[in-house]
Amino acid sequence: MKKIKVGILGYGNLGRGVELAVNNSADMELVGVFTRRDGVQTVSGIKSVNVKDILNYKDKIDVLIMCGGSATDLPVQGLEMLENFNTVDSFDTHAKIPEYFNAMDKVAKKSGKLGIISVGWDPGIFSVSRMLFGAILPNGTDYTFWGEGVSQGHSDAIRRIDGVKNAIQYTVPIKEALGLVRAGTNPTLTTREKHSRLCYVVADNGADKNAIKQEIINMPNYFADYDTEVNFITEDELKLNHSTMPHGGFVIRSGETSKGNNHVLELSIKLDSNPQFTSSVLAAYARAIAKLSCEGKTGAVTVFDVPISYLSPLSGEELRSTLL
Amino acid sequence: MKKIKVGILGYGNLGRGVELAVNNSADMELVGVFTRRDGVQTVSGIKSVNVKDILNYKDKIDVLIMCGGSATDLPVQGLEMLENFNTVDSFDTHAKIPEYFNAMDKVAKKSGKLGIISVGWDPGIFSVSRMLFGAILPNGTDYTFWGEGVSQGHSDAIRRIDGVKNAIQYTVPIKEALGLVRAGTNPTLTTREKHSRLCYVVADNGADKNAIKQEIINMPNYFADYDTEVNFITEDELKLNHSTMPHGGFVIRSGETSKGNNHVLELSIKLDSNPQFTSSVLAAYARAIAKLSCEGKTGAVTVFDVPISYLSPLSGEELRSTLL
Numbered sequence: 282m283k284k285i286k287v288g289i290l291g292y293g294n295l296g297r298g299v300e301l302a303v304n305n306s307a308d309m310e311l312v313g314v315f316t317r318r319d320g321v322q323t324v325s326g327i328k329s330v331n332v333k334d335i336l337n338y339k340d341k342i343d344v345l346i347m348c349g350g351s352a353t354d355l356p357v358q359g360l361e362m363l364e365n366f367n368t369v370d371s372f373d374t375h376a377k378i379p380e381y382f383n384a385m386d387k388v389a390k391k392s393g394k395l396g397i398i399s400v401g402w403d404p405g406i407f408s409v410s411r412m413l414f415g416a417i418l419p420n421g422t423d424y425t426f427w428g429e430g431v432s433q434g435h436s437d438a439i440r441r442i443d444g445v446k447n448a449i450q451y452t453v454p455i456k457e458a459l460g461l462v463r464a465g466t467n468p469t470l471t472t473r474e475k476h477s478r479l480c481y482v483v484a485d486n487g488a489d490k491n492a493i494k495q496e497i498i499n500m501p502n503y504f505a506d507y508d509t510e511v512n513f514i515t516e517d518e519l520k521l522n523h524s525t526m527p528h529g530g531f532v533i534r535s536g537e538t539s540k541g542n543n544h545v546l547e548l549s550i551k552l553d554s555n556p557q558f559t560s561s562v563l564a565a566y567a568r569a570i571a572k573l574s575c576e577g578k579t580g581a582v583t584v585f586d587v588p589i590s591y592l593s594p595l596s597g598e599e600l601r602s603t604l605l
Numbered sequence: 606m607k608k609i610k611v612g613i614l615g616y617g618n619l620g621r622g623v624e625l626a627v628n629n630s631a632d633m634e635l636v637g638v639f640t641r642r643d644g645v646q647t648v649s650g651i652k653s654v655n656v657k658d659i660l661n662y663k664d665k666i667d668v669l670i671m672c673g674g675s676a677t678d679l680p681v682q683g684l685e686m687l688e689n690f691n692t693v694d695s696f697d698t699h700a701k702i703p704e705y706f707n708a709m710d711k712v713a714k715k716s717g718k719l720g721i722i723s724v725g726w727d728p729g730i731f732s733v734s735r736m737l738f739g740a741i742l743p744n745g746t747d748y749t750f751w752g753e754g755v756s757q758g759h760s761d762a763i764r765r766i767d768g769v770k771n772a773i774q775y776t777v778p779i780k781e782a783l784g785l786v787r788a789g790t791n792p793t794l795t796t797r798e799k800h801s802r803l804c805y806v807v808a809d810n811g812a813d814k815n816a817i818k819q820e821i822i823n824m825p826n827y828f829a830d831y832d833t834e835v836n837f838i839t840e841d842e843l844k845l846n847h848s849t850m851p852h853g854g855f856v857i858r859s860g861e862t863s864k865g866n867n868h869v870l871e872l873s874i875k876l877d878s879n880p881q882f883t884s885s886v887l888a889a890y891a892r893a894i895a896k897l898s899c900e901g902k903t904g905a906v907t908v909f910d911v912p913i914s915y916l917s918p919l920s921g922e923e924l925r926s927t928l929l
Contacts, residue, residue: 298862301862301863302862305743305744305862306743375929378925378926378929379922379925379926382925399929404929406737406741408928408929409737409913410872411928412913412914412916412917412924412928413730413733413913413916415917415928416889416892416913416916416917416918417730417882417885417886417889417916418885419629419630419918420629463875465875538622538625538626538629538878538881538882538884538885539625539878539881541877542877542878542881543877544874544875544876544877544878544881544882544885545874545875546872546873546874547871547872547873547874548734548870548871548872549870549871549873550868550869550870550871551787551789551868551869552868553865553866553867553868554862554863554866554868557862557863557866557868558741558862558868560862561741561742561862561868562741565740565741568740583921583924583925583929584913584929585912585913585914585917585921585924585925585928585929586912586914586921587912587913588909588910588911588912589733589736589737589740589908589909589911589913590736590909590910592736592737592740592741593736593739593740593909594740594743597907597909597910598703600736600907600909601702601703601706601907601909602702602703604732604735604736604739604909605699605702605723605728605732605907605908605909
C-alpha cells in the first residue's frame with residue numbers, strides 16, 4: 282500500500298511532536314516541514330521549507346497537519362491551506378468552534394478538500410467520550426476535570442504582571458471533587474470546588490512579591506474564582522523542576538438507567554508530554570482524513586464524524602479479529 | 606422528525622433493559638416485544654408478540670434489537686432476522702466474531718439490510734477504546750481488566766458440579782496489577798496476577814463441601830489458573846446479597862511517544878446493572894443503524910465502522926457547539 286504523505290505546518294513543540302508521531306507510523310511518510318523561518322534544522326533531518334513555497338507541494342502532500350496556535354495562526358492559515366490541501370488542526374477555542382467550522386466548511390466545499398478541526402484531547406478524544414457517554418446514558422451528568430498540568434494561558438497571564446520575570450501555572454483537579462463524582466453522587470460543583478491553581482513565579486530583583494501574589498490571586502477570570510497557591514522560586518529552579526509539559530484529565534459521566542441503577546463511565550489520561558500526545562492524536566486523524574478524502578469526502582468535519590476504524594492502520598478484518 | 610421504530614427480540618434481562626433504554630429516548634418508539642413464549646407481560650405494558658408472527662412487522666420496525674444469547678440464539682436468529690430487518694446484537698464470543706461477521710455480511714448484502722454485531726461494553730465500547738488508544742499510541746501495551754462483577758459462564762460452571770444447589774461467581778481485578786499498569790510500568794502479567802475469582806456457593810444438604818471446593822478451584826480454564834476463594838452460604842443469603850448484577854472494568858493503554866515520554870490512557874466503567882447498561886449501549890447503536898440504513902448503507906458492521914455522531918440524537922451543529 283502507498284504511504285500517506287504528510288506535511289507539517291509550524292515547527293514548535295506541536296510540530297516536533299507530529300514529526301515524531303509520523304516517523305513512528307509505518308504507513309506514513311513525512312514530506313516536509315513548513316515554517317515562516319528559513320533554514321530551520323529539524324530533529325529528524327527532514328527538510329524545512331519556507332511556507333511561501335508550500336504550493337510547490339500541492340500534489341506531493343496527502344494531508345497537511347497544522348501546528349500553529351488557535352488565537353491568531355489557525356483562523357487565517359486554516360482557511361488558506363484548505364484551499365489546496367486536506368488539513369488537520371487542533372483549533373481549541375471552544376466558543377469559536379461553530380464559527381470556525383462554518384468558515385472551513387465553506388472553503389473546503391469549494392476547493393474539494395477535506396479538513397478536520399479541533400483534534401487533540403480537549404477538544405478531541407475528550408469530546409468523543411463526552412458524546413459517547415451521553416448517548417449511552419441520556420439521564421446523567423457530565424464532568425470534565427483537567428490536570429495536573431501546565432496551562433499556557435494562565436502562565437502567560439502571570440508573566441504579564443509587572444515585576445514577574447517568568448512563571449509556570451499548573452491546573453490541579455481537586456481530589457475530593459473527583460471522588461464525589463466517581464462515587465456517582467452527581468454533585469453540583471462550583472469552579473473553586475473542581476480545580477485549584479498552583480503557580481511558580483520568578484520575580485525580578487527587588488520586586489514586591491506580596492503585590493505580585495495579590496495581583497495573581499485576585500485576577501478576574503484567571504484566578505479570582507479559584508484557590509490559588511503562589512510560590513516564588515529562582516529561574517534555575519524553574520528550569521530544573523518545571524520545564525517538562527505533563528498534563529492529564531478526566532471525563533466522567535454518571536447516570537441512571539432506572540431508579541437505583543447508576544453507572545459511572547470515565548476516561549482518564551495521564552501524559553508526560555502534552556504536545557507529544559496531542560501530536561499523536563493529530564497524526565492518527567491525519568490517517569483518517571487521507572482515507573476519507575480518497576473516498577471523495579469533502580468539507581469540514583470533526584472527531585464526531587470519523588468512523589473510528591479510519592484512525593487505525595489495520596484492516597477491518599484485522600480489527601475485528603484482534604481488538605473487538 | 607419521525608421517531609425511530611424499535612422492536613425487541615427476546616425478553617430476558619437484556620430485553621427488559623432495552624425496553625427501559627428505548628423508553629428513555631425521546632427519539633425512539635418501541636413497537637413490540639417478540640418472544641418464543643405467548644402472553645408475556647412486559648414491564649412498560651407494550652404488547653408482546655410471538656416471534657412466529659414477526660414478519661407481520663416487517664414494515665413497521667426500523668431496527669430490531671436482538672436480546673438472545675451468543676451461544677445458541679444469535680448464530681441462528683441473527684442470520685434469520687437480517688433477511689428482513691436491520692439488526693443490532695451483542696454477540697460476544699470473541700473467537701467466533703470473524704466467522705459470524707462474514708455470515709451476517711453475506712445475508713445483509715443480499716437482503717439490503719444493515720446489521721451491527723457485537724455491541725455492548727466488551728465487545729463494544731471497550732473495543733472502541735482499545736482501537737482508539739492503540740491508533741494514538743502505536744508503541745504501547747494494552748490491558749483489559751474486568752470486574753468486579755458476576756460472570757454467568759463461571760457461575761454456571763459451578764452450578765453444574767454435583768452437590769451444588771446454586772452459585773454466583775465474581776471476577777475481581779487485582780488492585781496491585783491495576784496499580785502497576787496505571788503507573789505506566791508496562792508489566793507482563795500472568796492470568797493469575799490480573800484477576801481473582803470469588804465464589805458464593807449454596808450446597809445441597811449433606812453435600813461434601815470440601816470436595817465441591819476442590820472441584821471448583823481445580824477446574825481447568827475456568828478456575829485452575831486463578832486464585833479462587835470459595836464461600837458457602839445459604840440460599841437466603843444468596844438471594845439477599847447476590848441477586849443484583851453489578852459489573853465494571855478497565856481498558857488501559859500505556860505507551861511512549863519518545864524515550865522517557867510515556868502516556869497512560871484509561872477507560873473505566875462501574876455499573877450497578879450489567880444488563881441495563883449493555884441495553885443502553887444497544888439502544889444508542891440502534892439509533893446509528895437506523896440513520897445509516899436511511900443513507901443506504903447495507904451489510905454487516907461493527908462499532909469500529911460507525912461515526913460516533915450517529916449515536917446521538919443531537920444534530921452535528923448542536924454537538925459541535927455543546928460537546929466539542
